Amino acid sequence: MPGKSYKTSEDVDFVIVGSGAAGGVLARELSQAGHSVVVMERGPYLKQGDFHHDELAYWFANELMQANGVPPQSFRHSAAEETHFDPNVPPMLYAQCVGGSSVHFTANYWRFHPVDFHEHSVHGDIRGAALADWPISYEELEPYYTQVEWEIGVSGLAGAHPNEPYRSKPYPMPPLPVKSSGVLFEKGAFELGLHPFPAPMAINSVPYDGRAACVHCGFCMGFGCEMGAKSSTLSNMIPQAEATGVCEIRTGANVVRVDTNKKGRATGVVYYDLQGRQHLQKAKAVVLSANGAETARLLFLSANSRFADGLANSSGIVGRHMMFNGGGTAGAFFEHPLNEYKSVQVTRISHDFYDTDPKRGFYGGGGIDGRVMWSPIAYAVIGGMPGDPGWGQKHKDYLRRYSHFMYSSTHSTSLPVASNRVELDPEHMDSYGLPGIRLTYTDHPDDLATTRFLVDRAAEILEAAGANTVWKDPVRPQSFTAHLLGTCRMGNDPATSVVDKFHRTHDVPNLFICDGSSLVTSGRGQPTETIQALAFRAAEHISRFAKNGEI
Amino acid sequence: MSQGMFSRRDFLTRSGGVFGAAWLAANFPAIAAAANAAHRVASGEVEESFEFFPAADAALIDAICSHIIPSEGAGPGAREAKVVVFIDRAMTGFAKSGADEFVAGLKGFAQAFSDAWPQEASFASAEKAVQQEFFATQVDSGFFGFVQFLTHVGMFALPSYGGNFQRKGWELMGFEDRHVFHPPFGYYDRDYPGFEAVAARYRKES
Numbered sequence: 001m002p003g004k005s006y007k008t009s010e011d012v013d014f015v016i017v018g019s020g021a022a023g024g025v026l027a028r029e030l031s032q033a034g035h036s037v038v039v040m041e042r043g044p045y046l047k048q049g050d051f052h053h054d055e056l057a058y059w060f061a062n063e064l065m066q067a068n069g070v071p072p073q074s075f076r077h078s079a080a081e082e083t084h085f086d087p088n089v090p091p092m093l094y095a096q097c098v099g100g101s102s103v104h105f106t107a108n109y110w111r112f113h114p115v116d117f118h119e120h121s122v123h124g125d126i127r128g129a130a131l132a133d134w135p136i137s138y139e140e141l142e143p144y145y146t147q148v149e150w151e152i153g154v155s156g157l158a159g160a161h162p163n164e165p166y167r168s169k170p171y172p173m174p175p176l177p178v179k180s181s182g183v184l185f186e187k188g189a190f191e192l193g194l195h196p197f198p199a200p201m202a203i204n205s206v207p208y209d210g211r212a213a214c215v216h217c218g219f220c221m222g223f224g225c226e227m228g229a230k231s232s233t234l235s236n237m238i239p240q241a242e243a244t245g246v247c248e249i250r251t252g253a254n255v256v257r258v259d260t261n262k263k264g265r266a267t268g269v270v271y272y273d274l275q276g277r278q279h280l281q282k283a284k285a286v287v288l289s290a291n292g293a294e295t296a297r298l299l300f301l302s303a304n305s306r307f308a309d310g311l312a313n314s315s316g317i318v319g320r321h322m323m324f325n326g327g328g329t330a331g332a333f334f335e336h337p338l339n340e341y342k343s344v345q346v347t348r349i350s351h352d353f354y355d356t357d358p359k360r361g362f363y364g365g366g367g368i369d370g371r372v373m374w375s376p377i378a379y380a381v382i383g384g385m386p387g388d389p390g391w392g393q394k395h396k397d398y399l400r401r402y403s404h405f406m407y408s409s410t411h412s413t414s415l416p417v418a419s420n421r422v423e424l425d426p427e428h429m430d431s432y433g434l435p436g437i438r439l440t441y442t443d444h445p446d447d448l449a450t451t452r453f454l455v456d457r458a459a460e461i462l463e464a465a466g467a468n469t470v471w472k473d474p475v476r477p478q479s480f481t482a483h484l485l486g487t488c489r490m491g492n493d494p495a496t497s498v499v500d501k502f503h504r505t506h507d508v509p510n511l512f513i514c515d516g517s518s519l520v521t522s523g524r525g526q527p528t529e530t531i532q533a534l535a536f537r538a539a540e541h542i543s544r545f546a547k548n549g550e551i
Numbered sequence: 552m553s554q555g556m557f558s559r560r561d562f563l564t565r566s567g568g569v570f571g572a573a574w575l576a577a578n579f580p581a582i583a584a585a586a587n588a589a590h591r592v593a594s595g596e597v598e599e600s601f602e603f604f605p606a607a608d609a610a611l612i613d614a615i616c617s618h619i620i621p622s623e624g625a626g627p628g629a630r631e632a633k634v635v636v637f638i639d640r641a642m643t644g645f646a647k648s649g650a651d652e653f654v655a656g657l658k659g660f661a662q663a664f665s666d667a668w669p670q671e672a673s674f675a676s677a678e679k680a681v682q683q684e685f686f687a688t689q690v691d692s693g694f695f696g697f698v699q700f701l702t703h704v705g706m707f708a709l710p711s712y713g714g715n716f717q718r719k720g721w722e723l724m725g726f727e728d729r730h731v732f733h734p735p736f737g738y739y740d741r742d743y744p745g746f747e748a749v750a751a752r753y754r755k756e757s
Binding site: 053054055056060157160175177178179180182183184186190193197198215216217218334336337338339340341342343376377379380381389390391392393395396397399400402403 | 618619620621623624625626628683686690699700703704706707708709712720721723724725726727729730731732733734735736737738739740743746749750753757
């Protein structure tokens with residue numbers, strides 16, 4: 001049955017830019033509330049049967065990340081550094097298809113803890129950072145975390161670790177079966193007196209909500225799920241939105257500007273279709289859920305006489321405070337085969353070092369997991385074991401140990417730093433002659449210290465688990481990310497934030513932003529559940545505003 | 552973000568070049584289109600023959616690849632996976648635009664060997680010990696980076712790309728080519744008593 005189709009001249013209730021983790025949720029919620037919705041998606045509408053186990057295509061040829069009109073991305077660590085640009089190696093990874101990056105993500109679903117929402121109150125100012133409290137608390141967001149877990153579909157075990165934040169309901173599905181990496185991680189952590197627990201994952205451990213259970217094929221990170229067991233918005237929110245009959249998913253739509261009138265209100269979005277024709281989709285309200293880089297770019301591209309530095313940017317902070325999350329790894333070989341290429345990436349984690357501990361001498365904390373990392377080509381060419389020459393008998397021995405290998409990864413805080421930002425690239429233009437994205441990023445020293453601390457703990461866990469060989473990968477300044485957080489952060493003060501606590505921009509009353517850009521702090525490395533909790537909450541309020549005539 | 556993902560970026564950046572991964576990303580549609588023809592050879596459907604390289608060059612490439620992943624020791628090497636066929640088909644198909652540079656690198660390798668070992672007819676026909684000694688002097692060259700990358704892709708990518716003959720690459724790694732797995736997945740998760748039982752044991756011990 002063909003989906004709903006609106007004319008561009010129809011003044012729909014909402015146009016949503018982006019169909020990913022947040023946009024998909026907003027689309028379903030707003031359409032189920034009876035609003036007319038058009039979702040703009042640059043990429044194609046792939047189906048489960050379109051996904052395949054081709055490591056070369058997904059990992060090395062960026063198959064899911066290419067679409068008409070993707071802006072070029074350049075990178076530099078600081079304004080003093082020469083900008084690096086390679087069109088085939090973007091510094092920010094996000095999928096270009098219906099469902100966005102929820103299609104190719106790994107599906108780790110960690111709730112933030114209460115402390116994540118008020119760390120400035122706890123720790124005060126931190127030099128070189130703009131740490132701030134959120135305008136909402138964990139308690140306010142908790143019902144929406146629960147909604148994510150039950151309506152998106154998350155597997156896990158409630159009450160399995162002592163510092164778990166309050167939850168109003170258990171997980172709807174039991175944890176996924178433990179892997180050898182999970183058993184070993186668990187053993188090592190318990191031996192050290194830590195509190196490992198089953199990893200919450202947005203992957204079906206049992207058939208759920210009309211979708212199949214995971215078949216443990218092992219192709220999760222960077223791949224689309226042909227079983228529909230991964231709880232992407234492609235597999236749940238988007239079809240449910242379409243089923244309302246009032247939501248159109250418009251693919252191949254490359255949005256380049258939010259259109260505004262003389263009164264300063266948004267009137268719709270300007271986009272190019274696959275034939276290069278420009279259109280204006282009219283709407284009573286616009287919601288940007290394009291991710292922390294693309295949303296900021298759209299605001300810059302939508303500058304007008306009233307907002308010369310970018311729409312809704314009276315604060316001057318649009319694009320600033322980008323947070324990647326910290327990350328590090330320790331690797332290990334064990335005597336017997338683990339066969340980590342089977343099943344999901346992660347089955348056991350630890351949150352024992354989640355909180356900042358002033359005794360460490362720096363701000364920051366995070367989680368640690370036991371996991372597989374590489375598919376075969378990546379293991380061979382990227383590898384990880386120090387001393388592997390990359391050729392010869394020693395290299396062959398390394399290749400033969402693939403099934404005996406595991407990683408322990410760390411996931412941690414990034415401080416919001418004003419100079420870490422996305423902005424319009426003055427040098428590199430897209431296919432329409434519009435500026436691409438320039439990313440400037442340098443980890444705060446506390447972020448790198450946190451990662452080093454956690455990698456040391458990860459290596460200790462692997463040692464305690466009885467590994468034959470353990471190594472720590474060097475911790476280096478980051479130049480690459482899939483987490484795009486904080487660039488339009490929420491707050492009560494229009495001078496220091498872009499959106500209010502309900503995701504309405506301070507400057508444009510009918511323009512809303514909800515995606516990773518809304519985050520005030522970074523959490524501990526797995527932000528998607530929080531982004532979706534925010535989206536459920538935002539949709540509830542935005543719908544209420546619309547029904548009350550408050551937009 | 553995981554450090555592993557940073558490593559991926561580092562790799563992609565480092566290997567940028569005629570046959571690097573960044574180049575591969577840009578040319579991927581052509582690669583996919585060319586894969587079927589290569590697969591027909593690699594699968595034995597049609598008789599193996601080299602379309603681009605003269606026999607001597609093919610023997611040289613095969614010898615080079617065999618130093619990256621040797622046949623000796625347990626498990627198959629690049630020769631058994633017919634990586635040279637993958638590279639040959641790359642030159643006549645998706646890598647056509649970079650073939651001159653590859654050939655120049657190959658000639659440079661052969662010339663350097665001839666200069667170093669004038670008494671030997673060729674690298675491919677030299678004693679293994681001689682090959683080994685010379686090969687170690689070449690591993691910092693740009694050409695080595697190209698051929699190393701192609702060797703690994705030819706060894707471990709889907710057989711439909713023309714290499715990984717009879718899944719020999721995956722056999723080396725112990726990677727099972729199946730779509731569905733059931734627990735236990737590995738040695739250590741056999742007989743797992745359940746999280747609660749394990750946690751209770753440690754709580755009791757502490």
